[in-house]
Amino acid sequence: MLQIENLHKRFGGLTVMDGLNINVAEGETRCIIGPNGTGKTTLFNLITGKIKPDSGAIKIGGRNVVSRRVYEIARLGVSRKFQSPTIFGDLTVEDNLIIAATGRRNFTDLILSRRHGAESRIEEILEKLEFGEFRNDRSGDLSHGQRQWLEIGMVLLNEPDLILLDEPTAGMTLAETARTADLIRQVLHGKTTLVIEHDIAFVRRLEAPVTVLFRGKVMCEGSFEDIAEDEQVRRIYLGENP
């Protein structure tokens, strides 16, 4: 589904991508970890077309997108969730989901959406998120964790082919972090998803293959257990006691 081939990017004298190769299969969840400043967010900026590589290929569904514009790549079904939620705080949970469900269509469709099949998908998301009792609550009154989960639901309603989650647990409590890992496992199961994370407890709980980035390259890949045993990873990223 996603192939990154020999990607190079420099910012002035700083090499951020130095021959990066990553392959993510259709339906796979992949966790991307690495020390601060190693290029994780830059990788998302490159995939979404926000910045352009100096060389290399980014193939989505077999198509090289490096010369495409941001909106063209979004239209190919790439959906990115940023660290800070972009929900409408004054609207209800359900209304935010309705807007997300009609995201690629126009305003008339937004009004008519309940009659056009969006309703059943919204019900499904409300159920998966266990949000039924909050559906008429003002989104701005939700907890930090709940707002992030709502946004994951909104990303899903966009029917993306590739989901990019940048530090979905930033600012969360331990319990919220654990719930987020469970939610991604359940709700995004079968959806091609890349997750950038720092929180090691989350990475362990996600039970997804992990790619460790270091200095613009893949340092190693494997299960959490595999990478946690890797001497280089322990020294450079995880510290003495992973």
Ligand SMILES: Nc1ncnc2c1ncn2[C@@H]1O[C@H](COP(=O)(O)OP(=O)(O)OP(=O)(O)O)[C@@H](O)[C@H]1O
């Ligand atoms: N547009 C830009 N112009 C110049 N330098 C940049 C730009 N974007 C990122 N950088 C630099 O590239 C390096 C990689 O940044 P990036 O944000 O991708 O790292 P990261 O792995 O996501 O870090 P963190 O874990 O702290 O979020 C950093 O040194 C950063 O300062």
